[in-house]
Amino acid sequence: MIETKIIDVLSEQYDLKINKLTQLSNHNVAATYHLNTSKGEYVLKRIPSSIDAPEEEGKLVKYLHENEISVARIVQSNHGTYTFLVDGNNYHLQEYIRGETFDLNSGTQRFMDLSAQNLGKIQDVLSNIPNLKKGLINQELFTSNQIDIARQSYLNTLRKAQQLNDTMIIEDITKRLEYLKSVSNYSFDYSRLTITNSHGDYYTSQIINKDTKLYTIDWTDACYLPACWEVIMSFAYADPIAKSGEINVNSLKRYVENYSKNFTLNEYDLNAMTYLYFFQLAVSNFYEPYEQLPKEYLEIAMLTTKQLTWLNRNVDSLTSKLV
Numbered sequence: 001m002i003e004t005k006i007i008d009v010l011s012e013q014y015d016l017k018i019n020k021l022t023q024l025s026n027h028n029v030a031a032t033y034h035l036n037t038s039k040g041e042y043v044l045k046r047i048p049s050s051i052d053a054p055e056e057e058g059k060l061v062k063y064l065h066e067n068e069i070s071v072a073r074i075v076q077s078n079h080g081t082y083t084f085l086v087d088g089n090n091y092h093l094q095e096y097i098r099g100e101t102f103d104l105n106s107g108t109q110r111f112m113d114l115s116a117q118n119l120g121k122i123q124d125v126l127s128n129i130p131n132l133k134k135g136l137i138n139q140e141l142f143t144s145n146q147i148d149i150a151r152q153s154y155l156n157t158l159r160k161a162q163q164l165n166d167t168m169i170i171e172d173i174t175k176r177l178e179y180l181k182s183v184s185n186y187s188f189d190y191s192r193l194t195i196t197n198s199h200g201d202y203y204t205s206q207i208i209n210k211d212t213k214l215y216t217i218d219w220t221d222a223c224y225l226p227a228c229w230e231v232i233m234s235f236a237y238a239d240p241i242a243k244s245g246e247i248n249v250n251s252l253k254r255y256v257e258n259y260s261k262n263f264t265l266n267e268y269d270l271n272a273m274t275y276l277y278f279f280q281l282a283v284s285n286f287y288e289p290y291e292q293l294p295k296e297y298l299e300i301a302m303l304t305t306k307q308l309t310w311l312n313r314n315v316d317s318l319t320s321k322l323v
Contacts (some may be wrong), residue, residue: 058082119147120262126197135223245306
């Protein structure tokens with residue numbers, strides 16, 4: 001069994017006796033485990049095979065910790081490495097942070113304020129190192145060609161849903177196909193956006209509230225991306241009002257103000273932010289892989305369809321009030 005092999009490696013390379021190993025998640029290419037050991041609690045993560053340089057995450061987390069960003073540190077093995085290999089898969093061992101987590105759109109005002117400040121601080125600290133890998137939110141995403149790619153992806157998912165008479169997904173995909181028309185003429189001057197190193201997937205599931213600090217976990221997707229996109233995405237996934245689809249301008253303004261205590265968006269960022277988010281949601285098929293979609297990802301898919309519906313009617317007025 002894979003668990004037996006992992007336990008043997010942890011004993012040999014980390015001097016750990018495993019009392020209990022519990023799988024927490026298994027999302028297609030990645031998986032996480034909680035470990036109760038002779039030296040305390042840890043989290044073990046299977047790293048997606050798409051990650052070309054798995055050792056880099058450990059180095060990045062070490063740098064962030066040294067620069068006063070609260071993180072779950074990745075533990076080095078007795079060989080000085082941050083990862084180990086079992087049956088062709090890379091794993092790393094990280095600190096277990098026992099604290100409070102928030103579901104989608106359940107952030108308290110304190111959490112929202114601290115989260116925005118924390119994101120700004122992260123981007124400020126990471127701006128001092130060479131560019132990380134290019135993220136999924138990149139210049140190629142915001143092109144007219146992406147409209148055609150998204151349409152084909154939606155049509156493929158729609159066929160699968162129709163075969164299973166999955167009425168909820170059929171309705172959502174039908175709406176998304178309509179929203180593609182709304183963004184088909186959008187264009188962005190990527191050179192005018194603030195592009196920076198960032199977490200890459202900064203939202204409630206990656207943040208743990210412990211005592212007076214927010215700890216940011218899971219840096220596998222850390223990358224180079226438009227700063228304003230991660231600001232509005234993290235807001236839209238945390239704000240309670242946004243659960244209905246509405247992006248409340250006053251709440252977003254407050255979030256941006258807190259973020260700006262540590263990092264700055266330019267005027268073009270603020271003007272483009274809501275359109276950028278609307279476009280990204282419209283061309284992103286959150287319903288794939290359809291047959292293996294985890295519950296958490298299904299919740300995000302349904303949330304973003306609500307937000308698309310609201311933005312389709314209100315994106316212009318939201319932007320005018322925001323700036």
